[in-house]
Amino acid sequence: MKVKSWIFKILWSFLGLIVIFLLYSHYEYRHIKIRTIEIKSKDIPKEFNGKRILFVADFQYDTMARYNRKQQKKAIELINSQKKDMILLGGDYATWEKNIPKFYEDAKDIKIPELGVYAIYGNHEYPGEKETAENMKKLGFNLLVNENRKITINNENIYIAGVTDLWHGKPDARKALEGIKKGDFVLFLTHNPEYFEEMVENEKEKADMTLAGHTHGGQVTFLEKLLCQQ
Template structure:
């Protein structure tokens, strides 16, 4: 009887183990393969001189675990960024997981080639373990931080606005104050690390924003073949609503990137949540 049971159980066990091993190595492979995703953003608010501008958006680097720093993966991401055509770079926060990795991260990040119109950033929840240090390193690296601030990118007498807020969990995000003197006819890109903050933004402010760019959720990090993730509940109150991709709620756009890094139990893995560098290409209509 025992032999018969073992003949049934053993193949099932070995088959399941083989599937787990395959999934593990695929997850390692996916983590190391960054896609470049291009999105066209069409709007009548885009000034003529900004038609065709390429805006790079990246978030959630987090190439570190408690006892490791994945320098190779970070440099792979930097190479993808450097070899992708863009006019400006926007950073969505969460540069490291652990405070002790902040300095080595920014030492490597100095290798990023600054495009013509510079680099702008907000900070994420993980950056608050030593927020002052992160802000100092951003400044030293020549990156303009936009936590509850806005900046203008100008071409002649025309401009677009990049605005951002502090992290929802550990900061005091204030879209109303940031956009107070902004006109609805202005073209505004809004940065919020955590997409849940989109729920708290008033309609008057949303009318001023042409698109919100967020991250934080890593597209679920490890999903059930891209359909859903059992892990989103730990980082968002809204389940699958803001897990990944372009969303349009009452004609208000928000794009949630899958980000670049992240780790689980000290392992650098992604499963059907491929890391990405996003290019938002502006189109005047």
């Protein structure tokens, strides 16, 4: 009897944890947070001091059309309300290929800031990368497919480089960083953060800051914090 009682306690505790995680994930989904990070680097030209870059990833428009679209519109309104000079999009715009048009119906409301919008593919853009590219072009977004773009202000430059998805694309950091010198300031975009570990040292040195999506910010982070404290 004691053994059964002990087992039931464990089961109820486990179920309780699941319910707590589900409730928290629902809360987190509805309450979008903006994190502000100040970037300091000797490679940043003076002309870019004070410039603001907004990075967003993993919209993942899915099958729950009514609720998901409401949240997506909320996210786009939040994007438009932020002070920014450039927008970077980190992939996974729609969960399924059939929902790609639905995402871009709303994405047309994203206001393009002075220095433009730059985007990469995520794993959910495959298949459907061709349709994604066509929609990006129509909206005036710069899609980076193993390539980079030079951003210039008064003859001073920074670079935005981006690769395709690690799982379904053929990411090529060497090609994406082509023409860039070690002293140039580079923001490197990869949907999957694991790709950074596959880059050679020379490529890592060229990328001043790597921005990635895919992990959705990390749904469970308390274990990571506990390990860091130890």
